Amino acid sequence: MLPSSLTVMLAITILGLLTVAAFGWAWLKGHFDRINQQALIPMDDDDFTVARPWENASQRAQRVEEFGPPHRPATPGIWGGTQ
Amino acid sequence: MSATLPSRVIEYAKPITDMDNLDIRLRADASSRQVALRAFAFAVVWLIVGSVFGMLASLKLHMPDWLVSNAALTFGRIRSAHLNAMAYGWASSAMLGVSVWIIPRLVHTELRVPRAAEAGLYFWNIGMVLGIVGILAGYSDGLEWLEMPRYWADPFFVIGGGLVGLSLLSTIAVREVEHLYVSVWYIMAAFIWFPIIFVVGNWPTFSGVESAAVNWFYAHNALGLWLTPVCLAAAYYFIPKILGRPIYSYQLSLLGFWTLGFFYSLNGMHHLIGGPLPTWMITTSIVASGLMIIPVMAVGVNQHMTLNKRFGALRYSPTLRFIVFGSVAYTLVSLQGVFMAFREVNRLTHFTNVTVAHAHLGLYSFVTMIMFGSIYYILPRLLGREWVSERLISWHFWTVAIGQIVYLVPLTVAGMVQGVAMADPTSTWEQVVKAMLPGLIGRSVGGTLLTIGHCVFAYHVFLMFRGSRSRQGLQPFHEVAPIITRRDKATFVARGAA
Numbered sequence: 001m002l003p004s005s006l007t008v009m010l011a012i013t014i015l016g017l018l019t020v021a022a023f024g025w026a027w028l029k030g031h032f033d034r035i036n037q038q039a040l041i042p043m044d045d046d047d048f049t050v051a052r053p054w055e056n057a058s059q060r061a062q063r064v065e066e067f068g069p070p071h072r073p074a075t076p077g078i079w080g081g082t083q
Numbered sequence: 084m085s086a087t088l089p090s091r092v093i094e095y096a097k098p099i100t101d102m103d104n105l106d107i108r109l110r111a112d113a114s115s116r117q118v119a120l121r122a123f124a125f126a127v128v129w130l131i132v133g134s135v136f137g138m139l140a141s142l143k144l145h146m147p148d149w150l151v152s153n154a155a156l157t158f159g160r161i162r163s164a165h166l167n168a169m170a171y172g173w174a175s176s177a178m179l180g181v182s183v184w185i186i187p188r189l190v191h192t193e194l195r196v197p198r199a200a201e202a203g204l205y206f207w208n209i210g211m212v213l214g215i216v217g218i219l220a221g222y223s224d225g226l227e228w229l230e231m232p233r234y235w236a237d238p239f240f241v242i243g244g245g246l247v248g249l250s251l252l253s254t255i256a257v258r259e260v261e262h263l264y265v266s267v268w269y270i271m272a273a274f275i276w277f278p279i280i281f282v283v284g285n286w287p288t289f290s291g292v293e294s295a296a297v298n299w300f301y302a303h304n305a306l307g308l309w310l311t312p313v314c315l316a317a318a319y320y321f322i323p324k325i326l327g328r329p330i331y332s333y334q335l336s337l338l339g340f341w342t343l344g345f346f347y348s349l350n351g352m353h354h355l356i357g358g359p360l361p362t363w364m365i366t367t368s369i370v371a372s373g374l375m376i377i378p379v380m381a382v383g384v385n386q387h388m389t390l391n392k393r394f395g396a397l398r399y400s401p402t403l404r405f406i407v408f409g410s411v412a413y414t415l416v417s418l419q420g421v422f423m424a425f426r427e428v429n430r431l432t433h434f435t436n437v438t439v440a441h442a443h444l445g446l447y448s449f450v451t452m453i454m455f456g457s458i459y460y461i462l463p464r465l466l467g468r469e470w471v472s473e474r475l476i477s478w479h480f481w482t483v484a485i486g487q488i489v490y491l492v493p494l495t496v497a498g499m500v501q502g503v504a505m506a507d508p509t510s511t512w513e514q515v516v517k518a519m520l521p522g523l524i525g526r527s528v529g530g531t532l533l534t535i536g537h538c539v540f541a542y543h544v545f546l547m548f549r550g551s552r553s554r555q556g557l558q559p560f561h562e563v564a565p566i567i568t569r570r571d572k573a574t575f576v577a578r579g580a581a
Contacts, residue, residue, distance in 0.1 A: 005364050007293060008300045011283045012348045015276065015308075019344040022272075031262055032337070039333035041264040042189055042320050044104045047327050054395030063327070077469045079325050080402025080460030081476045 046071065050078065107191050114193035115183045116465050118200045118250075122180025123458055124548065125208045127541050129172025132215070134534040136165035141527045145520060155219040163230040164218045170228065170305070170446060171240070172211045177454040178313040179204060179247050182270050184461050185320055186251050189267050190258030196250045203246025210239025226294070228302040229284055237285050241278070248274040265336040266316035272344060273316075276308040280348075292359050296352065303351030306445055311413075312343070314453040315382060318410050321460055322389055325403050326396055331388035339381035346374045353424035356433065372424035375417060383414035401476045405456030408484065412448030416441065431506065436522060437498030440491050447533070448487050455479070455540065462547055475543045482536035490529025497522020 026032065048063070051070035055063065063070075140162040143149060150156040179200075187194045194200065214231030217223070223230040231237065251274055255267060263271070284301025323330050330336055349371035352364050390396070390407065397404050419441055422428050432438060459476065463469050470476060497519045504515040 005293075005296060005361055007283065007286075007289065008296045008352070008364075011279070011297075011300060015279060015348040016345065018275065018279075019341070022344070023341060026263075034262070035333050035337070038262045038264060039323075039329040039336075041260060041262065042266070042324055043327075043329060044108065046104070047324055050327065052327055052393075052396070054393060054399055056392075059392070077463055079396070079400030080321070080456065080463075081400065081470055081473075 108188055110193055111187035111191070112184070112464055114197060115187050115200075118194070118197055118204060118247075119180040119184040119461065120465055120548075121201065122176050122183070122204055123462065123544070125204065126173050126176035126180065126454070126458075127544050129168050129176060129211065130537050131541050133165055133168030133173055134530075134537045136161050136168055138527070138530055138534055140165050141523075141530045145523045145527065154221060160219050160221065160223070163223055164215050166228065167214060167218065167231055168211070169451075170310070171214070171231075172208075174310055174446065174450050174454060176204070176208065176211075177458065178310070179207070181317050181454065181457045181461065182251060182274075182313055183247065184465070185266060185316065186254055186270060189264050189320070190255055190260055192254060192257055192259045194250060195253040195257060199246045200250035203243040203248075203250070206239045206243030206246065208243075210236040210243060213239065226284075226298045226301075228305055229298065233285055233287060237281075240281065244274075244278060244281070248278070264319075265330075265333070265340055266320045268337075268340050269312040269316035269319070272340070273309055273312040276304070276312075276348075280304045280308060295355060295358065296360060296364075299351040299354040300348075301351070303354060304348055307343070307347040307350065310446065310450045311347075312340075314409065314450050315339075315413070317453050317457045318382075318386060318406050318413075321402055321406050321457065322386060322410075325400050325460075326389065326393055328389065328393075331385050331391075335381045335385040339378040339385070342374070342378040342381070346371045346378070350375065350424070353429070356424075356426055356429045369424050369426070372421055375421055379414060379417035379421075382410070386410045401480065402456040402460040404480055405452045405459065409449050409452035409456065412444055412452065416444040416449055419444065431502040432498065433502075435498040435501040435505070436494050436519065436526075437502065440494040440498060443487075443494075444491055448491070452483070455483075458544070462544070466547055466550075468547070468550065471543060471546045475539055479536050479539045479543065482532050482539065486529045486532030486536060488529070489532060490526055493522040493525025493529075495522075497525075 048067040049069075049071040052059075052063070139150065139156065140158060143158045143161070147158075154160070183194055183197075183200055210231070214236030217232035217235050218230050222232045222235070224233050252271065255263070255271055280301050284297060284305075286297070289297050319330060319336060349368055352360065352368035353372050356365055356369075358365075386407075397407060423432050423437070423441060432441075459470070500518045500522070501515055504510045504518050
């Protein structure tokens with residue numbers, strides 16, 4: 001039973017232990033703290049303040065309320081690909 | 084200037100107010116520029132090469148007497164060359180480019196040792212050339228997803244991947260932000276997981292049943308612990324960026340990442356249901372496959388809720404269109420995979436074209452579509468110019484989107500018919516093959532559409548690299564403007580003065 005599965009068992013164990021170790025390290029280093037703020041890491045100021053033409057009136061009002069009026073209108077290609 | 088622009092194009096004329104913020108991005112992009120551009124160039128070349136191999140292999144399934152006089156063009160070699168060119172040439176090269184571009188942006192620092200990353204990219208692609216030539220010459224290792232000759236090609240992948248990984252991990256180590264965004268977790272993990280599974284999968288001492296077990300440990304994890312994490316990282320980066328709102332639930336995104344890490348490596352053995360392996364091993368794998376519902380639903384719900392009530396953005400952003408398509412495909416392929424892991428379902432689908440369709444739903448509809456979307460976003464920012472043609476992007480999207488449906492639906496149905504026919508002891512093999520034939524032809528039609536889409540994309544990328552003049556009248560968006568400034572300061576000053 002073991003010879004056919006030993007390698008896979010060992011490899012899976014190593015991967016599992018690595019993940020457990022990484023999880024513990026992340027916990028100790030505070031990577032699970034201030035979760036909601038972490039969601040903002042990829043966002044830059046202009047990600048919030050460039051007008052989104054697809055948003056409806058209430059979504060625009062919400063954006064203005066949260067981030068202020070748009071600094072600039074959308075430009076072609078800013079969303080990835082020229083449209 | 085605005086008079087020369089289409090009415091729906093709004094001129095960018097205001098000064099950049101968040102220069103520090105923008106400067107971080109520009110520095111990050113500049114540091115990864117050479118590596119990412121080369122990675123995308125290599126990727127597109129492999130996309131075309133792999134598509135040609137794929138077309139040949141598909142046509143041979145219903146034209147079996149075509150191109151059989153040359154051994155290099157026989158189905159066994161062409162099919163393996165297709166898989167390897169797509170998985171390691173196209174998808175992996177594109178992923179290396181996306182990774183080296185995203186990480187510096189997310190950790191707010193420049194890419195470290197970019198020359199190592201660049202050298203790694205060359206090593207990787209030398210390995211690809213040697214590997215594909217080796218397969219066509221008949222030196223396949225004969226292992227699924229590991230056909231490239233072990234001693235010719237694999238050292239180049241180890242060195243190449245290691246050098247790119249070194250560059251990325253050292254960049255993360257000196258990061259300017261305290262926390263690691265979920266995309267960084269995914270990419271970092273992929274560059275740690277992949278070397279482990281690759282070395283184990285290629286270890287030359289296995290034979291018999293153990294070889295099969297190790298092979299499927301590798302093959303399944305290559306999708307789940309290499310291709311999947313980088314593509315999810317890209318989706319978690321681009322969806323919030325484009326929509327201008329953070330991900331719906333960051334907790335869910337972390338849950339998805341950690342449960343993928345904990346459960347996925349156990350999954351591979353479900354490919355060997357019915358094989359001569361210990362029952363507990365297969366059952367453990369089936370249970371782990373069922374548990375994959377947790378990360379899959381975490382990702383699916385999170386991305387859907389982020390996009391909720393903002394689907395209009397798909398009209399404005401080709402990147403989002405490709406990435407949302409890929410994200411939906413991720414949910415579908417993962418749920419399909421969960422069900423295919425159950426013994427009752429597997430009994431019908433094993434050794435049939437359902438598995439082939441499933442693999443394409445994963446590697447194409449999920450991975451490839453997200454890579455297309457990522458490149459549409461990244462390339463203008465690296466080259467400092469806008470995509471040449473809206474129409475070409477539209478043609479690309481619709482040919483590959485329709486092509487996938489034409490490819491996947493008939494092939495899945497044909498696979499089910501095949502499974503039922505093979506389970507019927509009164510069916511002859513000839514009857515099974517004839518029952519599959521419409522699905523195999525549908526696959527070739529779908530594959531043709533995909534190849535046309537790839538040629539459109541490759542041509543468009545070529546125009547971008549060459550620097551087409553047709554878009555010079557358009558003012559590029561503000562992230563690109565400073566890059567142009569540096570290259571052509573006089574023009575910028577003139578514009579600013581105006």
